[in-house]
Structure formats: C-alpha cells, structure tokens
Amino acid sequence: MTYIYDGVELEERTCPHCNEALSPWIAPPESGWGIIVVCNNNECPHFAGSDKEIINKRDDSNLGCRYAENPDNKYSSFNLLAWCK
Ligand SMILES: [Zn+2]
Numbered sequence: 770m771t772y773i774y775d776g777v778e779l780e781e782r783t784c785p786h787c788n789e790a791l792s793p794w795i796a797p798p799e800s801g802w803g804i805i806v807v808c809n810n811n812e813c814p815h816f817a818g819s820d821k822e823i824i825n826k827r828d829d830s831n832l833g834c835r836y837a838e839n840p841d842n843k844y845s846s847f848n849l850l851a852w853c854k
Contacts, residue, residue, distance in 0.1 A: 777804050782844060783809035784836050786815035791838060807849055808836040817853075 791806035834848035
C-alpha cells in the first residue's frame, strides 16, 4: 500500500520494534534528506532504550534515537536523533 504525502508517494511502513505506523516527516533542508518516515511512539522499545547508547550524551540532554526509514534510499533504516518529551 502506498499513499501521497506532500506530493511524494510513500509506502505504508510500520516500525519493526513496536508495530506502530511510521509517520512522514519533512526533514530540515540541511540534513540532506527529503521526506523520511519516523516512529513517533514514545513507548517504542527502540526509542525507550536508546538513551544509554548515545556516546557522550549528557544526563540532562534528553536525547533519544527514534527508528526512521529513508524512502529516498530504498527505505533503509537509521536512527533519528530526537528530543525526548
Ligand atoms: Zn517503534
């Protein structure tokens, strides 16, 4: 299944860690990405367990890694550094 977001055709993808649907997100221009799809589930085990894996992370920085895929690169997965709320 595919859908159109901001004029771009995207596959309906789900997070392999929590099975939530991935949400499209327009990346900042400086990132070099176009539209990416991201797991926005704060309960996602990938996101919840990521805070200990960030090298040089400060305890008060509240950074985590969300699961994301890049449609421009055959939906290859990567870690999107994001703020924990
Ligand atoms: Zn997830």
